[in-house]
Amino acid sequence: MRRHMAGQKTKQAQSKLKYLGRIKRLPPPQTDGRGPSIRVNTSGRSYAHVMALENVSVGYGPTTVVAGIGLDLYRGDKIGIIGRNGSGKTTLLRSLIGELAPIEGDIKLGNNVEVAYFDQELSDLKPDLTVIDNLWELDPGAEIGRIRSFLGRFGFTGDDGFKVVRSLSGGEKTKLSLARLLYHPANFIIFDEPTNHLDIDSREALEQALNDYDGSCLVVSHDRYFLDRVVNKIAHIADGHIKVYDGNYAEFREQTTETVDTAKPKESKSKDTYRAFKEESRRRSRYKKELQSLKARIVNQEREAARLEREINQGIPRSDWEMLHDASERKKQVEETLLELYARLEELEDADFD
Ligand SMILES: Nc1ncnc2c1ncn2[C@@H]1O[C@H](COP(=O)(O)OP(=O)(O)OP(=O)(O)O)[C@@H](O)[C@H]1O
Ligand SMILES: [Mg+2]
Structure with a gap:
């Protein structure tokens, strides 16, 4: 169920800006080695x-x-x-x-x-x-x-x-x-x-x-x-x-x-209502879980973007072209991922669960 209301677009735009703004405002990442930042490199495209x-x-x-x-x-x-x-x-x-x-x-x-x-x-x-x-x-x-x-x-x-x-x-x-x-x-x-x-x-x-x-x-x-x-x-x-x-x-x-259910004989009306209720509560808990994990991923990615920015600006010697290039490519990727995550966040925040 989605609720459409006036001003929704503005709200979305504002929320995107709010999150985008955080890329710069977040504190520098901790360097105590606590939060790893794993990257998986692809080795060229394989056959489909x-x-x-x-x-x-x-x-x-x-x-x-x-x-x-x-x-x-x-x-x-x-x-x-x-x-x-x-x-x-x-x-x-x-x-x-x-x-x-x-x-x-x-x-x-x-x-x-x-x-x-x-x-x-x-x-x-x-x-x-x-x-x-x-x-x-x-x-x-x-x-x-x-x-x-x-x-x-x-x-x-x-x-x-x-x-x-x-x-x-x-x-x-x-x-x-x-x-x-x-x-x-x-x-x-x-x-x-x-x-x-x-x-x-x-x-x-x-x-x-x-x-x-x-x-x-x-x-x-x-x-x-x-x-x-x-x-x-x-x-x-x-x-x-x-x-x-x-x-x-x-x-x-x-x-x-579902597979198991369809194999069973027809159920009574009250069981259907019960099933609908169960389904709704499952949906809610899925929604909450996804929202939670999405927010965690956004924070992680924002940290990563901030870390890369610091690395590009201060950490890597100007002469190390290869590393600079890698870091800025990676930063681009992270920012693209962030945009996708923000879009999903807006979608979820838009879903009506009250
Ligand atoms: N080297 C082996 N020689 C003969 N049988 C084996 C050998 N390794 C495993 N098995 C048997 O093959 C079956 C499958 O084992 P497998 O290790 O593939 O299970 P699994 O699904 O990976 O289990 P787990 O979740 O514990 O890792 C088991 O019955 C096991 O005892
Ligand atoms: Mg195993």
């Missing part, structure tokens, strides 16, 4: 049909874990994979990256698809090496300044870089593994439970990074709030089979409830 599976079965030796998989992924798709513990999510991902041969069928990747994989077990980390060395080994020719500044975006500042990995917390290990994953650009990223140990700030930073990312991704996650904000399709694994739904997690829930 990124991945195709038709009647594929995966598993171990003679044991099939998931059978008859049909799954298509197109450029820009962000698919969430859900399913109970042990249902075969990791098995599917390992098959997709070629670590495990499918029992049946072919897994096809499109041209120019460059895959990066985030392993649930973080087994890529070297426990005896420092944080810096864990990243540096990916690019031994890089200047240490570049390595440290990249780590800074994942919350490792000052002496953090000299900590040995085995002494890190679960959240820090996850962030380091994400840093390694995202160091080299990729246009198709496969994540196995990336948010498990992450604090809220980092989770939001990752959400935001994936929202801004124009490559494709597959994410296994139990975190439905994360899925709600990131994905456009849900692949549900249950009883050895997979089913794909359009939309985020909330939409998946609606569709699956």
Whole structure:
């Protein structure tokens, strides 16, 4: 339900200005490394049909874990994979990256698809090496300044870089593994439970990074709030089979409830009223959640814009053309994202929930 009233346009314009104004007014971002600012770089465009599976079965030796998989992924798709513990999510991902041969069928990747994989077990980390060395080994020719500044975006500042990995917390290990994953650009990223140990700030930073990312991704996650904000399709694994739904997690829930409901016999009138009431309250709580997360994202993006502006004006030596260029490109992106977010905010603020 939308309420149209006189002066609404003016109100919208004013609110946009108000928010745009905040870009400049926000205090400089904190430099204690608390709020990471993750960015996911794309490595050129992939072919539009990124991945195709038709009647594929995966598993171990003679044991099939998931059978008859049909799954298509197109450029820009962000698919969430859900399913109970042990249902075969990791098995599917390992098959997709070629670590495990499918029992049946072919897994096809499109041209120019460059895959990066985030392993649930973080087994890529070297426990005896420092944080810096864990990243540096990916690019031994890089200047240490570049390595440290990249780590800074994942919350490792000052002496953090000299900590040995085995002494890190679960959240820090996850962030380091994400840093390694995202160091080299990729246009198709496969994540196995990336948010498990992450604090809220980092989770939001990752959400935001994936929202801004124009490559494709597959994410296994139990975190439905994360899925709600990131994905456009849900692949549900249950009883050895997979089913794909359009939309985020909330939409998946609606569709699956509907499927179950339509299978039932006709319901009485009072039940219909009850259902309508439930639906309305679900809608309200979705609205509130989205509003909340939208505002958080706006604040984050505004901080990022302010940080980039400071970096461009003071932080980067004038002679470093490449970094200046990167920073101003990034700033442009952030400002574009902000405009989209403001537009969505106006839409939501316009919705009538009284
Ligand atoms: N290396 C292996 N050899 C044989 N069976 C395995 C192997 N790894 C996992 N399995 C079995 O395959 C099934 C699917 O496991 P998988 O790890 O893919 O589940 P999952 O959905 O990722 O679970 P979780 O949510 O706990 O990460 C389970 O029954 C598991 O015991
Ligand atoms: Mg798993």
